[in-house]
Amino acid sequence: MLFTTWNEPPLFFAFFPANNSYPSILGDLLSSGLGVNGMLWATSPAATEVETHVMDWLVEMMGLPEAFRSTSTGGGVIQDTASSASLVALIAARERATGGRSNAAGVEGGRLVAYTSTQAHSSIEKDARIAGIGSDNLRAVEVDAAFAMRPERLAELIAADKAAGRVPFCVCATVGTTSADGVDPVAEIGKICREHGIWLHVDAAMAGTAALCPEFRWVTDGFEYADSYVFNPHKWMMTNFDCSAFFVRDRRSLISALSIVPEYLRNTASDAGTVIDYRDWQIPLGRRFRALKLWFVIRAYGVSGLQDVVRRHVALAREFASWVEADADFEVANRVPLSLVCFRHKGGDAVNQAILDGANASGRMYLTHTRIDDRLTLRLSIGNQRTQREHVEAAWATVREMAAKAAYSE
Ligand code: PLP
Numbered sequence: 001m002l003f004t005t006w007n008e009p010p011l012f013f014a015f016f017p018a019n020n021s022y023p024s025i026l027g028d029l030l031s032s033g034l035g036v037n038g039m040l041w042a043t044s045p046a047a048t049e050v051e052t053h054v055m056d057w058l059v060e061m062m063g064l065p066e067a068f069r070s071t072s073t074g075g076g077v078i079q080d081t082a083s084s085a086s087l088v089a090l091i092a093a094r095e096r097a098t099g100g101r102s103n104a105a106g107v108e109g110g111r112l113v114a115y116t117s118t119q120a121h122s123s124i125e126k127d128a129r130i131a132g133i134g135s136d137n138l139r140a141v142e143v144d145a146a147f148a149m150r151p152e153r154l155a156e157l158i159a160a161d162k163a164a165g166r167v168p169f170c171v172c173a174t175v176g177t178t179s180a181d182g183v184d185p186v187a188e189i190g191k192i193c194r195e196h197g198i199w200l201h202v203d204a205a206m207a208g209t210a211a212l213c214p215e216f217r218w219v220t221d222g223f224e225y226a227d228s229y230v231f232n233p234h235k236w237m238m239t240n241f242d243c244s245a246f247f248v249r250d251r252r253s254l255i256s257a258l259s260i261v262p263e264y265l266r267n268t269a270s271d272a273g274t275v276i277d278y279r280d281w282q283i284p285l286g287r288r289f290r291a292l293k294l295w296f297v298i299r300a301y302g303v304s305g306l307q308d309v310v311r312r313h314v315a316l317a318r319e320f321a322s323w324v325e326a327d328a329d330f331e332v333a334n335r336v337p338l339s340l341v342c343f344r345h346k347g348g349d350a351v352n353q354a355i356l357d358g359a360n361a362s363g364r365m366y367l368t369h370t371r372i373d374d375r376l377t378l379r380l381s382i383g384n385q386r387t388q389r390e391h392v393e394a395a396w397a398t399v400r401e402m403a404a405k406a407a408y409s410e
Pocket of ligand 1: 123244
């Protein structure tokens with residue numbers, strides 16, 4: 001039980017998890033104690049070098065494209081959140097599409113258009129607003145029955161926008177959507193993006209960690225087309241909030257969009273052009289030494305220790321789904337590709353609301369909900385490292401108990 005953590009109890013099945021572990025806490029403590037601000041290589045060569053090293057480890061551990069390595073054209077950087085990482089991706093895409101003009105002259109009068117699916121996380125729309133693209137210029141592409149973006153629909157929308165004189169510049173695909181774990185067909189989307197010179201960003205905030213396991217590495221299928229990619233070690237990789245891993249294929253657009261060099265930040269190392277200044281890869285100037293906690297987690301668990309956590313959670317989710325399916329009163333509402341089970345009582349919204357309220361009021365567990373096919377649907381997200389089979393069994397017993405109570409009170 002060395003790595004037991006207390007931030008979320010084992011019957012926390014709501015949202016997506018925010019994990020923690022002793023190695024991560026120690027890394028964070030050390031980082032606070034060191035008091036580093038790694039805004040420039042010169043202000044903390046160690047913080048910069050460790051971050052570069054750890055991000056390269058992730059490329060290797062997860063079989064990510066070689067272009068994401070620091071020694072290639074791109075590289076990785078730790079952002080505070082996936083929301084910020086996707087914002088930075090949109091800004092880099094905008095930079096590439098406008099040949100730098102948007103930096104100087106602002107966004108081009110509503111001509112730039114971005115695409116994502118109807119199931120994308122709300123952060124993508126928020127980022128489109130912040131980046132000056134605007135919600136109206138973010139197209140929500142329809143999804144199929146498995147909540148995955150329909151590539152033929154994407155192609156149609158791009159063609160229509162081009163015909164109308166607009167400039168499609170970025171597609172944000174999702175692997176593991178928040179509502180129901182939909183997986184966009186990244187390779188097919190990527191081919192369309194390449195054909196039109198559009199930046200492809202992939203958001204796999206929760207699901208990305210699964211790439212640690214060879215049998216789940218399909219989560220990175222099509223990444224050879226991705227210009228940028230984010231996943232959150234602070235969700236499923238035992239690293240405490242905040243820690244988002246963001247990668248780019250070609251760092252030039254990112255840096256040219258975000259780099260401004262006033263005299264007071266100039267220094268010999270930066271001027272020599274031989275070091276990484278991560279301030280140019282993110283929105284803020286200052287930055288904490290987050291890489292230390294990730295380094296501690298990876299060294300303490302090892303790849304196999306982290307794989308064990310992912311495998312156990314996926315197995316538990318599948319087992320829970322099988323119990324739901326075996327019960328004539330319930331149904332599973334998604335395909336359960338990883339560790340999120342969307343399910344509902346067949347009795348309708350009122351019964352499901354009563355189950356949700358009853359389960360949460362019991363204080364024994366925490367569930368959240370979504371709407372699928374316009375029906376209230378319960379989400380059981382397994383991602384806390386303390387969660388064992390007995391906890392999932394207890395959750396199922398509580399759900400059934402609340403369903404029985406709901407039936408009785410009707
Ligand atoms: N993208 C997806 C798919 C998510 O599920 C979430 C959060 O659950 C986010 C983005 C936002 O994550 P963050 O809190 O790191 O911005």
